[in-house]
Amino acid sequence: xxxxxxxxxxxxxxxxxxxxxxxxxxxxxxxxxxxxxxxxxxxxxxxxxxxxxxxxxxxxxxxxxxxxxxxxxxxxxxxxxxxxxxxxxxxxxxxxxxxxxxxxxxxxxxxxxxxxxxxxxxxxxxxxxxxxxxxxxxxxxxxxxxxxx
Amino acid sequence: xxxxxxxxxxxxxxxxxxxxxxxxxxxxxxxxxxxxxxxxxxxxxxxxxxxxxxxxxxxxxxxxxxxxxxxxxxxxxxxxxxxxxxxxxxxxxxxxxxxxxxxxxxxxxxxxxxxxxxxxxxxxxxxxxxxxxxxxxxxxxxxxxxxxxxxxxxxxxxxxxxxxxxxxxxxxxxxxxxxxxxxxxxxxxxxxxxxxxxxxxxxxxxxxxxxxxxxxxxxxxxxxxxxxxxxxxxxxxxxxxxxxxxxxxxxxxxxxxxxxxxxxxxxxxxxxxxxxxxxxxxxxxxxxxxxxxxxxxxxxxxxxxxxxxxxxxxxxxxxxxxxxxxxxxxxxxxxxxxxxxxxxxxxxxxxxxxxxxxxxxxxxxxxxxxxxxxxxxxxxxxxxxxxxxxxxxxxxxxxxxxxxxxxxxxxxxxxxxxxxxxxxxxxxxxxxxxxxxxxxxxxxxxxxxxxxxxxxxxxxxxxxxxxxxxxxxxxxxxxxxxxxxxxxxxxxxxxxxxxxxxxxxxxxx
Numbered sequence: 001x002x003x004x005x006x007x008x009x010x011x012x013x014x015x016x017x018x019x020x021x022x023x024x025x026x027x028x029x030x031x032x033x034x035x036x037x038x039x040x041x042x043x044x045x046x047x048x049x050x051x052x053x054x055x056x057x058x059x060x061x062x063x064x065x066x067x068x069x070x071x072x073x074x075x076x077x078x079x080x081x082x083x084x085x086x087x088x089x090x091x092x093x094x095x096x097x098x099x100x101x102x103x104x105x106x107x108x109x110x111x112x113x114x115x116x117x118x119x120x121x122x123x124x125x126x127x128x129x130x131x132x133x134x135x136x137x138x139x140x141x142x143x144x145x146x147x148x149x
Numbered sequence: 150x151x152x153x154x155x156x157x158x159x160x161x162x163x164x165x166x167x168x169x170x171x172x173x174x175x176x177x178x179x180x181x182x183x184x185x186x187x188x189x190x191x192x193x194x195x196x197x198x199x200x201x202x203x204x205x206x207x208x209x210x211x212x213x214x215x216x217x218x219x220x221x222x223x224x225x226x227x228x229x230x231x232x233x234x235x236x237x238x239x240x241x242x243x244x245x246x247x248x249x250x251x252x253x254x255x256x257x258x259x260x261x262x263x264x265x266x267x268x269x270x271x272x273x274x275x276x277x278x279x280x281x282x283x284x285x286x287x288x289x290x291x292x293x294x295x296x297x298x299x300x301x302x303x304x305x306x307x308x309x310x311x312x313x314x315x316x317x318x319x320x321x322x323x324x325x326x327x328x329x330x331x332x333x334x335x336x337x338x339x340x341x342x343x344x345x346x347x348x349x350x351x352x353x354x355x356x357x358x359x360x361x362x363x364x365x366x367x368x369x370x371x372x373x374x375x376x377x378x379x380x381x382x383x384x385x386x387x388x389x390x391x392x393x394x395x396x397x398x399x400x401x402x403x404x405x406x407x408x409x410x411x412x413x414x415x416x417x418x419x420x421x422x423x424x425x426x427x428x429x430x431x432x433x434x435x436x437x438x439x440x441x442x443x444x445x446x447x448x449x450x451x452x453x454x455x456x457x458x459x460x461x462x463x464x465x466x467x468x469x470x471x472x473x474x475x476x477x478x479x480x481x482x483x484x485x486x487x488x489x490x491x492x493x494x495x496x497x498x499x500x501x502x503x504x505x506x507x508x509x510x511x512x513x514x515x516x517x518x519x520x521x522x523x524x525x526x527x528x529x530x531x532x533x534x535x536x537x538x539x540x541x542x543x544x545x546x547x548x549x550x551x552x553x554x555x556x557x558x559x560x561x562x563x564x565x566x567x568x569x570x571x572x573x574x575x576x577x578x579x580x581x582x583x584x585x586x587x588x589x590x591x592x593x594x595x596x597x598x599x600x601x602x603x604x605x606x607x608x609x610x611x612x613x614x615x616x617x618x619x620x621x622x623x624x625x626x627x628x629x630x631x632x633x634x635x636x637x638x639x640x641x642x643x644x645x646x647x648x649x650x651x652x653x654x655x656x657x658x
Binding site: 028031056064077085089096103122123 | 315316317323324330336339343365368373375538539547560567571578597605
């Protein structure tokens with residue numbers, strides 16, 4: 001990653017996405033009524049996106065300065081991606097209360113907090129408050145999971 | 150006077166105890182979340198959207214008005230006291246505001262910013278009232294071809310004014326349009342860009358876009374830069390008030406900032422960030438105290454703060470008058486209208502005057518409430534900055550999950566928002582602007598719809614559609630916006646200046 005120009009990598013990824021959109025666009029069935037087929041705009045978006053990828057690549061190859069980036073703190077970043085994905089996947093099956101409380105405590109630690117007791121108390125109170133606000137106060141149901149509430 | 154009667158009707162709606170309460174809750178929450186670093190108005194509204202689900206539309210929009218103005222006020226507090234502003238429109242406030250705070254003049258900086266925001270917010274709401282009514286009278290004459298053309302203007306403007314690289318902004322806009330087109334086509338009932346995934350049939354909601362691209366990406370960003378996080382906070386010394394001299398220096402800046410902010414904000418695509426940078430540049434040029442700029446000039450806080458609050462009012466002109474959002478924040482507001490099955494624009498003024506005028510009246514009230522909340526009570530908001538950052542950012546993820554889930558009660562949306570969060574992080578890291586994506590998601594289906602309805606009007610003749618007089622003029626403006634970044638760059642190169650580059654910084658608001 002470090003030796004490559006991120007804008008060139010970006011251009012390639014954008015081109016791939018553009019091709020996927022074009023493929024999705026042209027395969028949209030046209031029911032035959034209406035003046036403009038539903039396939040037109042998605043295909044156009046894909047084609048223009050492909051053009052933007054070429055433009056970006058040309059700019060980069062002509063020596064446009066690559067974006068300045070700081071090195072990523074790999075450990076907290078990697079753990080955050082994993083814990084966030086796990087939380088969002090567990091949100092419905094485990095329910096709001098269990099998944100969110102566990103996530104808050106774990107995520108605070110990932111982000112450098114070393115006050116386990118304080119974080120645990122704060123997390124439980126915060127989740128309880130959110131639960132009361134949404135489920136009791138605003139009657140917006142949140143997933144229960146295995147808990148009875 | 151029809152306007153006065155409408156406004157009085159609006160106040161009658163807004164002043165009912167329940168609606169006053171909603172406006173109050175709105176400004177409180179908006180300010181609270183706006184104070185937190187890294188959270189701008191678009192995200193504030195997205196995160197708080199579920200709170201309004203159980204309200205009637207009038208109450209919900211009154212609360213939104215409060216959240217919207219509150220979030221704009223809240224950002225300035227952070228940019229004065231902390232060297233990391235809460236939202237991009239306040240970046241320029243930090244230039245002189247943080248310097249003032251370091252010199253022990255935080256009180257004066259906060260006061261000029263709060264009073265300036267009040268003056269600007271009030272003037273902008275008057276402007277909104279006048280210009281939106283004028284626009285509405287004209288807008289009923291506009292057909293699908295003209296609406297299509299106006300949306301193209303909005304997209305071109307956002308594309309050309311955001312970010313530092315044109316192809317990157319173009320990509321961001323197209324990504325938004327593509328995301329907006331996913332799902333069932335409402336004219337033919339065909340599925341588009343769903344790639345066989347049933348859950349995508351309903352489309353990708355702009356709220357998912359805002360939460361993924363702004364909230365989760367912000368948490369990922371914090372985690373990725375954990376070790377380089379370095380925050381200095383200044384405390385407020387003395388009362389939050391100004392000396393007579395400071396007041397005298399602030400007044401003209403407030404008025405200039407209000408004017409610049411409102412008109413820039415009313416242009417589709419030009420954001421509060423641009424308004425605040427322009428105001429700063431103008432204040433610096435006309436000031437008798439040029440040497441103080443960058444070292445704590447009060448005009449450098451008064452002007453931009455007025456400008457970014459006036460821009461918030463300006464943004465509402467195209468949204469209420471035409472039903473077309475010109476910024477990421479108003480795009481999210483449009484989505485909120487759509488959740489209630491309402492389409493802002495000229496028709497809404499006749500079908501739901503209670504809602505439109507109730508919203509406008511409540512904006513006046515929100516401004517008064519915010520002045521009270523921000524002058525004597527500013528210390529209370531500053532305490533929010535004491536929340537430990539690890540808990541704060543973890544909490545943002547939890548609230549994001551609630552917001553996403555409560556939208557459709559659909560587990561798949563949580564996956565979509567995660568993917569968008571990763572995309573948002575990568576885009577932020579490699580300098581792709583995020584504002585155009587949000588606008589694209591909302592405008593995608595609207596552009597498609599108006600294009601196709603316009604083509605039906607002209608029997609499929611695209612050229613005939615684009616050469617209707619009004620359409621041609623509007624598209625000419627779009628072309629101008631597309632040429633503008635090149636012109637700015639050439640101008641900048643000729644003058645060897647860098648502040649113009651700052652003008653085109655991304656605006657997630």
